[in-house]
Amino acid sequence: MYVTDFNYDLPQELIAQHPCEQRDGSRLMVLDCQAEKIVSDHFRQVDRYFEQGDVLVINDTRVIPARLLGCKESGGKVEVFLVRKLAEEGECWLCLTRASKGPRPGTRLLLGDQLTATVMEGGGDGYRHIRFDVEGDFLSLLDKIGRLPLPPYIDREPQGEDRERYQTTFSSRPGAVAAPTAGLHFTPEILDKLRAKGVIVCPLTLHVGLGTFLPVRVDNVEEHRMHAEAYCIPDETAVQVNRAKREGRRVIALGTTVTRTLEFSVDPQGELQAGDGMTDMFIYPGYRFKIVDALLTNFHLPQSTLLMLVSALAGREFVLQAYRQAVEERYRFFSYGDCMLIHNVIKEAS
Structure with missing residues (x-):
């Protein structure tokens, strides 16, 4: 499996340089993996894709002015x-x-x-x-x-708006040098709407490191090594996730950082373990997911480990098809860009 297998063409003008005027004003592309169907929607309507009893796991890390x-x-x-x-x-x-x-x-x-x-x-x-x-x-x-560390593909110096908009509204534990960007779309009102629908919202912490910005420097995917990042899973989050898995309810990860933390922290019996530590987990096609049933994430760089993770969940060809459609429909890409929901996943996707 080669890194170039995860390439796609992206016009420079589709890389978002500023956030949407409103946090929840982005577009939402929805991938139904079983039906191989792609739907374009708006993020404000994201609650329609959740069901009572779903567990949404969020990352409460906060970006420091590093x-x-x-x-x-x-x-x-x-x-x-x-x-x-x-x-x-x-x-x-x-x-x-x-x-x-x-x-x-x-x-x-x-x-x-x-x-x-x-x-x-x-x-x-x-x-x-x-x-x-x-x-x-x-x-x-x-x-x-300190100065806020914006990603290198945002071609400008940080401005006043970035102090607020490059943080999630639920960020509370300082330590990251990059935002868990899927969470940037959420407002307190959307989270309240999900809770009113019966969705259980649980936090964990993964302090996103510099490795999220670094290119893959090998040709063969299997030879890549991730940078280690610190994480913490609270007891109550593990309880809620494990209960949902036993009862056949969905666990939805808000972002690739949550996905890697959950999948890293599963014991051989399939139980999520609470606690803290360091993870350097690298997920790419061929991986069989043990916890995550659906994923909310942004659009990721060509040939990046994040795109490989998404491809492991939804299938490489289907994901690249969705990315080509997103380019055609002029979606906004990367940290300040639009959002994607992947659901009805086939756990053996490759």
């Missing part, structure tokens, strides 16, 4: 991109750095007039372990001096 600009104490500009925290105690983070000359261990960094840091360890590909010197709450300071 880009820090400054200079080395000895001079020279430097940009620091927070990737993930390395320990519970202190503020030591795995970071990417960008500078004319990479900072060596022991280098002091001046990041604005409120934050200093020390490079503790070097690494390949620009990664560094960096300890930040801060009194008080580090994340509160980041909110003041």
Whole structure:
């Protein structure tokens, strides 16, 4: 299976550079896998595709302003991109750095007039372990001096609207460097409408990492390795998901991050396990899903691991057919783009 098997042609102008005026104003493409039917709808009507007793699992991670600009104490500009925290105690983070000359261990960094840091360890590909010197709450300071990390295909600097619109309305646990973008469409009113219909809404946390932006650099799909990301599944979420599976009710994942977390955390008996940890799970065609029955997701980059995951759930040819139709119908693509619902899935899809 080759990475090029997941390619499609996308006109540049269909890559959404700004969010819709209203959160729920996007379009919705619905894929019925068993009937091999594709329907175009509007996201505001998404509740019509839910049934009483469905369990919708959401990702409550919150994007941190992970880009820090400054200079080395000895001079020279430097940009620091927070990737993930390395320990519970202190503020030591795995970071990417960008500078004319990479900072060596022991280098002091001046990041604005409120934050200093020390490079503790070097690494390949620009990664560094960096300890930040801060009194008080580090994340509160980041909110003041950090910049939001928009995806590289959004060809502009972050603006005021992004502080709100590149977060889900239910984000509550800071730690991601990219948004779980399928959740960007949801308003509190839509979630209330689903709950009134008898849908059970449960959270988990997966702090989306930098790997979501990185291209696949191998030719053979099976040779790719994912970056590890931190996750947490609450006890009540595991209870609700396991009860739904036993009773034959659907579990609907809001996004690929939720999908990977759920599928990673299943024990050999098919029970979802609560708890936290790190996952580097890579899902591609041939995988047999154990938990997820339906998926709400955005449109993904050509040859990306996210497109491979979607293809594992709905079938590669059917997904690529849907993407070609989306291009023809001028759907908006990627993080700030439109949404897709995949349901009536065939678990052995490939």
